[in-house]
Amino acid sequence: MQLSNTSQYAIRTLTYMATHKEVQMNATQLSRVLDIPYKFLTKIMTDLVKVDLVESIRGREGGYLLKKQSREIALRDILTVFHDGIEQEQCILGIGVCSSLCKCALHDQWVAPKQQIQQMFEQTTLADIAGQGCKI
Amino acid sequence: MQLSNTSQYAIRTLTYMATHKEVQMNATQLSRVLDIPYKFLTKIMTDLVKVDLVESIRGREGGYLLKKQSREIALRDILTVFHDGIEQEQCILGIGVCSSLCKCALHDQWVAPKQQIQQMFEQTTLADIAGQGCKI
DNA sequence: TATTAATTCTACCTTTCAGTAGTAATTAGT
């Protein structure tokens, strides 16, 4: 019941980039500052480039840039790239899908917490969390 | 961001047993009714026996029984057996632990949803969900 | 006591996630 390593790395990286919008970062710098394995980071960044959340500049003096305003990027946008987060109809007990017609035993208790998590991931943008906290 | 298969199976099995307290079930029956691989189910049940949530009766005419009243078994009790659920201080971004002294960028947004999930898993017992829903 | 139906134990296989290695492609600067 937690985010995958990949999602955590992605959120941390984009958040860090959002707090330093002006400067263009490259993979080596990000890897060092955030203590994320270099090769793993570049793999993740490539995925983020493909879905147009990040722009990559190849070659010498290259690096990465956010492709949208940080307030335009919600955490949910990042999580869906890696099939993480919580899907609307996904049953918490893993029995197919839960709808109002047919639900699992735990469905009613799960509705409220699920809603709150989903809302949090949808409403929270990089702008909201950039620069917050004392850990990177 | 979801429960492990093991946790899901465990909750479903114990919930089913709670709704049929009178009768003693064996692994073959549970496996068929709940559509859980037999060998996997028995492995899970053995773990639940070890932590005293379930009583096993070995040999012919054997099977499994809940060892406590269903209202005495919270979902949290089951999840902790398989190291699932949400730990109190575990950082959602995976950067060590989050405390009031030093927290991650997402900490503040995460507090409320986390609290609600934890409460749900602590307060919901097998008695609450036994017989609910239309899926087993 | 022998049989049979059940749980338990040990070991293995398979799939997915996490992480690594090497090379190709791209581009700025000289």
Next chain:
DNA sequence: ACTAATTACTACTGAAAGGTAGAATTAATA
């Protein structure tokens, strides 16, 4: 044109989760 610095691609390795196989153990019943 060449070099150095950078991202992208392909393929591999290691660890954990999910799942399977077979034999050992237990106990009721005939």
